[in-house]
Amino acid sequence: MTTPKIQSIRGMGDVLPVGQKQFLYQSGNWVWLKRQFADWVEAHGYRYVETPVVEELELFKRTSGETSDIVGKEMYLVRRSSTGDEAGDFSLALRPEGSAGVCRAVVEHGLARSHAGLKFYYIAPMFRSERPQRGRYRQHTQIGIELFKEKDAAADVEVIAILSGFYQRIGLKDFVVHVNSVGDPECRPRYREVLIRFLEQFKDAMSEDARARLYANPMRCLDSKDENDQRLFADAPNMLDHLNAECADHFAEVKAGLEKLGVPFIVDPRLVRGLDYYTKTAFEAKCNTLDGAIKTIGAGGRYDGLVEQLGGPATPGIGFGSSVERTLLALESQQIAPPPPAPPRVLVAYMDAGVKYDALKLAEDLRARGIPTEFLYHAKNLGRQLKEAGDLDVEYVVIYGGQEWDRGEVMLKNFRTREQESVRAETAAEVVAGRLG
C-alpha cells in the first residue's frame, strides 16, 4: 500500500523560508519586496485592496478584449458549481490581471460617484494558463496600483514615477521605462485604418502571424519578432503621428513631466500592450539584465473607458502591474540581495526541565520588548543549548537553573565576550534590554 504523492500544480511554486535553492522561491525576498512596495505606495496615498481570485469570465472578456491572447487561449477557466462536483459550466475564471477586478469593485460599490481620490494598491496572485518558463508562470504575483477619477497628465507622470521609483528604491539598476500613447476612441480608429491600408500592401509577404492579426489587431503587427516583418514594416505610420490634439497634448505633458522628475524613459512608438483597454499613455518598464521577453518587469497604462465599459459612470483610470517574480529575477541578475530578517539576539537556556517555563516566560517578555529571542523546547543539557546559541550567533544567553536560581537569580552571559553575571530573575528582562541598548 503506497500513498501517491501530491505535487504542486504545473507552473505554481512554493515560496519557503528554507529548503529553496533558487533566490526566486525564498520567502525572505518576497516579504521584503512586498513591504518595500507597500511602504512606497502608501507614502503616495495608495490604500490596500483585495478582490476575489475568481471572477465572472465575462468580466475579463469585456475588459481584456475578445481578440486578446489572454482571453483567447490563456484564461484559467473555473467550473461554476456550488457543490464541488462537476456540475456547472465554465463561466468563471481565475483573474489573469489586476485591473479588471478592481474596476468591477469600484463599479459594484459605486465608489466613482461617492469618493474622490481613489488610489488603490494590491499584492496578489494572477493566473494564466501558459507553458511555464523562467519568468513566466501559471501563477504569478503582481504588485500594482490603480488610480481613478483623474484625467490630468500629472497622474500619468506620477504613476510612472512611482513604478520607476520603486525599482530604484529596491536597488535595481539598468532599467528604463518605455512610454507611448495609444490614442483614444476618437483617433485610434482613424490610425487603425491608415495602418491597415499600409500593411495590406505586404499582405502576401508578411508572416502568417502578422497576417492573422492584420484586421483583428493591426497594431500588434508592428511588434512582430519576425525579421522580415520588421523590414517590411520599417516605414509604417506611427500612432504618435496620428494622435488627435487632446491626446497629443496629453502625451507631450507626460513626457515633459517625466523629464522634470528625472524618470529614465524612452519614447517607443511601437509599444503596444496585450490588453485592449488602454487609452493614451501606455508604458513598460524593462530591465536590461534580463533576457528577451521577460525583460518587461512591470507595465501599465491609462484606461479611461474601462469603468464605463463595466456599467459605471465615465471614469478615467490609470495603473500598473509589476511581477514580483520578474522583479526578483532582475534583482538576482544584478546580485542585489535583500537584507535578511532580524536575527535572534538572545537565547534563553535552562539547566533542568523544572525551570523550563520560567525561561520561556522570560523569552516572551524579551520578545514583547521587541528583542528577537530564541528558546529551545526540549533541550537536555546546557552544552547543547550553548552550541545552538553559537549557531544562531546570539549576543546574550540567559541561563535558568542551578545555584543562581536557588537564590532567585539567573545567569546572564555575554556571548561575545564570554563574561557572565548573575542578576535577580525578576529584573532579567530589563537588564538584558538595557545591555542590548
Add this chain to the structure above:
RNA sequence: GCGGGUGUAGCUCACUUGGUUAGAGCACAGGAUUGUGGAUCCUGGGGCAGCGGGUUCAAUUCCCGUCACCCGCCCCA
C-alpha cells in the same frame, strides 16, 4: 499550445558495459556530555532510482508513454 534537454536520499553527486541488500559528502536526529561554545568521534532515520508500461532469466541502466522542471518559440508580468 509547439520543439529540445533533464529526472538516483532534504541538498550536491557516484556506482551499475543490464546481475547480490543502490553508495558517499553535506544536512537532519540521538549519544559520548545532569553547569558553559561553533569542534571531534560514534550511532541512526531516511530511496518503490519521478510515475506507468514494454523488452529481458534479470531494468535505476535499453525502448515507449506520462508527469514535473529547465531551455527555445508563441505570448505575456
